[in-house]
Amino acid sequence: xxxxxxxxxxxxxxxxxxxxxxxxxxxxxxxxxxxxxxxxxxxxxxxxxxxxxxxxxxxxxxxxxxxxxxxxxxxxxxxxxxxxxxxxxxxxxxxxxxxxxxxxxxxxxxxxxxxxxxxxxxxxxxxxxxxxxxxxxxxxxxxxxxxxxxxxxxxxxxxxxxxxxxxxxxxxxxxxxxxxxxxxxxxxxxxxxxxxxxxxxxxxxxxxxxxxxxxxxxxx
Numbered sequence: 034x035x036x037x038x039x040x041x042x043x044x045x046x047x048x049x050x051x052x053x054x055x056x057x058x059x060x061x062x063x064x065x066x067x068x069x070x071x072x073x074x075x076x077x078x079x080x081x082x083x084x085x086x087x088x089x090x091x092x093x094x095x096x097x098x099x100x101x102x103x104x105x106x107x108x109x110x111x112x113x114x115x116x117x118x119x120x121x122x123x124x125x126x127x128x129x130x131x132x133x134x135x136x137x138x139x140x141x142x143x144x145x146x147x148x149x150x151x152x153x154x155x156x157x158x159x160x161x162x163x164x165x166x167x168x169x170x171x172x173x174x175x176x177x178x179x180x181x182x183x184x185x186x187x188x189x190x191x192x193x194x195x196x197x198x199x200x201x202x203x204x205x206x207x208x209x210x211x212x213x214x215x216x217x218x219x220x221x222x223x224x225x226x227x228x229x230x231x232x233x234x235x236x237x238x239x240x241x242x243x244x245x246x247x248x249x250x251x252x253x
Contacts, residue, residue: 034075041115041170041203042066043079050086052097052117063101067108078105079170081117083143090119090127102135115170117141122171123149126156129165139168145214146191147184148177154194161198169195169202174235175213179205183213183235192242204239216240 034040044059046052052059063078070076080101084094098116105112114137118124122143132140140160144153161167172191174183195202209217216236217227229237 034073039075039077041077041079042070043082043170045079045082046117047083047085050084051088051093052081052084053093056097056100059097059101060104063105064108067105067112071109076109077113077115077139078109079115079117079141080105082141082171083121084117084119085121088119090124091131094119095131095133098133102133102138106135111137113137113139115139115141115168121177123153123156125160125165125167129160129163132165139166141170142167143171144169144191145173145175145177145179146188147175147181150187154191157194157200158198161200167198167200169200171205172202173205173214174238179214180212183238185238188238196246 044052044062046055049055059080063080067078078101080098081094088094094117102114105114114135116128116133116138118128118140122141125140125142128140132138142153142157157167173179174185174188175181194200204216205214206216208215209219209221211219213233213235215233216239218231218233218236221227221231223231227236229240232240
């Protein structure tokens with residue numbers, strides 16, 4: 034907060050697949066944090082990271098989301114809440130077909146540039162043009178495993194599209210784990226003040242991209 038940053042409080046489901054699986058614990062989690070941070074204006078709540086497996090929007094995610102949104106709004110009336118979508122937060126079109134009846138919501142889209150290409154960009158474009166508020170709460174420059182080669186051509190197409198529609202995004206991830214999606218080199222153990230030489234290939238690319246954009250905004 035002192036640095037002027039936003040914070041996402043994320044119920045990071047993955048292996049459990051269906052957000053209903055640990056719904057009781059999620060209720061306890063969001064009750065605690067929405068009470069604690071109700072007075073903060075820089076908090077976003079992500080209520081289910083990547084629903085996957087045999088999970089549907091209508092029967093699973095939507096009723097779960099309604100419960101969590103109502104709970105959070107008891108304490109934090111205007112909180113921005115990010116709702117995950119089926120198939121690892123790729124099926125945003127299902128949310129566009131049947132959106133939740135609340136204000137201040139964003140629907141999560143996740144992409145990895147070397148795996149998710151034109152077809153998912155076309156889905157995003159169609160949903161945004163239908164009026165769906167989308168937030169990319171996770172993206173990578175490599176393939177969907179978090180590893181493999183980076184695809185900077187596809188990444189640039191993604192970033193241009195997000196810029197076109199003014200869609201916020203969060204890069205995965207700020208770590209030095211030995212995989213392509215980490216922005217810090219595995220050999221680097223620093224926790225701040227990284228040089229370009231201490232970043233991974235992907236880290237150097239995304240750092241340069243955002244510095245370029247920041248310079249453009251300053252000129253405006």
